[in-house]
Amino acid sequence: MLTFVPVSLGEGRAVTCERCHGGSPTPVYRDSAQIAGDIETAVRSGAAAPGPNIELTGPEPFGHPELPAIVGMAVRSGVSRLRLHTDASAFVVPANAAGSVAAGVRHVRFSVFGGTPGVHDVLVACPGALAETLEGVRSYVAAAATQEALVHVSALVPVCRHNVRDLPAVVATATGAGAAAVLLRVEDGGLDLRAAIEWVTAACDTGTVNGVRVEVEGVPPCLMPDHVLHLADVVRARAGAKAPACAECALDCVCGGGPAGAAADTLAALRAPADAGALAGRMRVARGMAPS
């Protein structure tokens, strides 16, 4: 429900699945003056209250040589909430964790692929990566507790064919490290969504029984009608994310579609549930949308 305006630190991503994307390209960081301009624009954009909230995205933020200055600029510009999207390994150094909290970083989103090193470390091609990430998250949470600062930690799980069966374990692991929310983002257009649903919904239930909110992006509501409360409420108009038939579906107005570039077979097989109209109406209510 809170909107964070993304501000890119450069080209690249904090963590990627090596099996999906091959080797990670060398990150290219933007000049801090450019980033400052984007921060100012984001703050002035008047995005939906409460805010303004920004997220520093792109390549690993702790790789940017001027991160402290950028955080300082964001705080001075008047953001209410500043989120770093990171692999969290830099927080293993206590000074980084304590310094981030002291500087005003109240939100951290860390990427995680698997619930065990056997999945996570293999997919990111970095032995010991999961242990470092989890230790980093715990270090950040501990630093916040020491400074009596309220912080919010969430995990982003990029879902692909290589980790889909591990999703319940990922949620449990992220929760154990201190995540208060988990976002499952299906990014693999070749993933068999119908087969994936049992793992996605099991991950949602794992979150619920552990008191952690699990949100799902990249799965249409018609595939998980009993778990629509878990669907992210962002409706993205992404090319190739919806089947042609969806244009006549009552759920289209609240549907984020499948992952970008979803397999044609998957999209062609989508069918609205019998109560699609009523379900769409209730989902519109929850999202503060005008009645259809």
Added chain:
Amino acid sequence: MSAPLKCALLALNSVGYQSLALGYLRAYAQADRRLAGKVGFQTLDLTVDMDPWWVAWRVLGLEPDVLAVSVTCWNARAVFDVCRIVGRVRPECVIVLGGPEVGPIAAETMTANPSVHAVVRGEGEAAFADLLHAFATGGKAWRVDGVTAIKGDEIVSAPDRALIADLDSIPSPYLTGTMPLIDGGSYLETYRGCPHRCAYCFEGKGYGRIRSFSDVRIAAEIEMLAAAPTIRSFSFIDPVFNLTADRIAMFAAVLAPLAEKGLRLHTVEVDIERIDDESAELLRVAGVASVETGPQTIGAAALEICHRPFHADRFARGIASLRRQGIQVECDLILGLPGDDVFDFLAGLRAVLSLDPGMIQSSTLRVLPGTELWERASEIGLSFDPEPPHEVIATSTATFRDLRRAEVMAVAYQNEYRARL
């Protein structure tokens, strides 16, 4: 002359708080001349997180002849445990319960808890004093108006007792020194009753019409609290602090000089739709640092069933006025109200978030004894836990699983919102 009855007054409070109800009971009974020299009092203001066995240890250490306990939905399970243990160890001790959790279901409470000898129903001060008088003089507890008690093998309820007409006849627990002053944990009551009749709440139904303490009495209590060197903040427990414009003006006049010296009021409950720029300024002048308010729900069906008004524009205006004065607003939402589904609840959460009030607090519906929802539960499809705190299990519009999911979501969103610069 026989030894005075030893009466132990017990409350299991939230951490940092003490029981105003016990303070009233004790102050009233101590002022009752019939009881002078016949009853001695000791108050145990403990916390609800204490193990009932250790609470019983503390109680038994006082060797009471009478144990009187204030019971709410939050402490009821622990209180019943304490009563059972005390009753076994010291069967000669008469155990009396009172409070909103037991008053409306007095006979059922006694049937389920055989160690309990009597329950005071409704407003307790006068009934409890009469009950003590009966105990001290060999009278019959079941003849005391407002009391349900054992008569032989039966549980008998005496007629209801009329409400105390003149609240000033109840001595102030603060002015009489019955209650200690605690920074942040002391609170005042300026009237009883509620102008609203919300179906889930006991406040309005239990106390009926509004009765006020006098302005002189209220001012005296405020001045005493303010004069205490340890008190930097306190609160009022009135269900609607801004009951009338005259009252806000009165409070502002009394409290403004104290606020200038740094005294602050926290979490007073307001009807926010009646707050405008002028009243918000008066609240700031009075030292109000934070207020608590609804909307509880914005779902049309739930609002109708619960008899609650909600005007989105006035609500937003009230929050904006208070925020301009630097006053934090805590907006409360209830999950599981009849008529709402979880989508309505999330819509309410979203609507409140968009107003950026400062604090949001959601709770799951508790179907409380004596409330309209308690009485109509079957009719309107409310399934709730019969054991206190009577949390709703499912409704005709929200499944058990969706309610649990929404609880988790609400907490997560609140925490995400609270983490800010």
